[in-house]
Amino acid sequence: MALPDGPKGGSNWQMLRWVATPFSFMRACSRQYGDCFTIRLSERFGPLVLFSHPEALQLILTNDDGGLFEASGTYNVTLEPMTGTQSVFGLSGEQHRRARQLLMPPFLVTGCIYLAHRRAQVYRDPEEFRPERFLERHYSPFEFLPFGGGIRRCIGSAFAQFEMKLVLGNILSRFDLALADGRRVRHQRRGLVSGPSPFQMRIFEEKRGVCRVNG
Numbered sequence: 001m002a003l004p005d006g007p008k009g010g011s012n013w014q015m016l017r018w019v020a021t022p023f024s025f026m027r028a029c030s031r032q033y034g035d036c037f038t039i040r041l042s043e044r045f046g047p048l049v050l051f052s053h054p055e056a057l058q059l060i061l062t063n064d065d066g067g068l069f070e071a072s073g074t075y076n077v078t079l080e081p082m083t084g085t086q087s088v089f090g091l092s093g094e095q096h097r098r099a100r101q102l103l104m105p106p107f108l109v110t111g112c113i114y115l116a117h118r119r120a121q122v123y124r125d126p127e128e129f130r131p132e133r134f135l136e137r138h139y140s141p142f143e144f145l146p147f148g149g150g151i152r153r154c155i156g157s158a159f160a161q162f163e164m165k166l167v168l169g170n171i172l173s174r175f176d177l178a179l180a181d182g183r184r185v186r187h188q189r190r191g192l193v194s195g196p197s198p199f200q201m202r203i204f205e206e207k208r209g210v211c212r213v214n215g
């Protein structure tokens with residue numbers, strides 16, 4: 001089966017880019033090859049086909065009952081140095097599901113959350129921090145999917161959002177915050193996940209005068 005086009009470098013080179021600069025690697029692939037491309041991170045696990053179009057995400061994430069695509073944890077073995085060997089990320093379900101994998105095509109299909117959240121067709125000015133965008137329109141679960149989807153959707157999503165609301169609600173109802181300097185906050189990989197680059201904020205205590213610069 002012909003796979004979608006993708007970067008030509010060998011798997012060691014692609015793995016290096018994936019680990020060192022995953023976001024610029026994905027953006028470069030998306031610019032060159034579009035919504036769907038094949039990367040090769042390991043000879044052992046075969047090619048990985050990444051999708052970011054909402055319709056493709058819907059197809060992938062609603063077919064993980066074994067019908068069309070397997071929600072395999074096999075590729076997550078590459079995360080073992082960080083997750084350990086017993087992590088749920090690396091598990092692929094019962095024996096019969098493992099056996100079914102033998103019948104699967106020799107590549108993995110995965111939705112790319114990072115690129116899906118950067119589609120200019122869905123998110124105007126995707127690089128801008130503009131949370132009001134979520135008040136302006138409704139995003140489908142296949143356009144906005146920070147917790148993944150389908151059978152591997154995050155089991156901690158409700159807890160994580162509850163915690164965020166408590167923390168942010170407490171801070172923002174009492175303090176005004178501003179960036180301490182004009183440096184742009186970048187998006188960077190932080191261990192397994194991604195987040196803002198380190199930055200400092202100025203806190204205005206109890207919404208009155210300037211308090212301090214927080215490290």
Ligand code: HEM
Binds near residue numbers: 148149151153155157
């Ligand atoms: C903002 C916070 C969080 C984000 C953005 C997030 C995101 C995600 C995503 C995208 C996945 C899917 C990974 C995949 O498709 O293989 C996932 C899986 C998972 N998350 Fe979270 N997560 C968050 C917080 C949490 C918390 C607080 C917990 C535990 C209390 C948690 C536990 C898990 C577990 C156990 C899985 C694996 C589920 C499986 O493979 O069946 N997460 N998370």
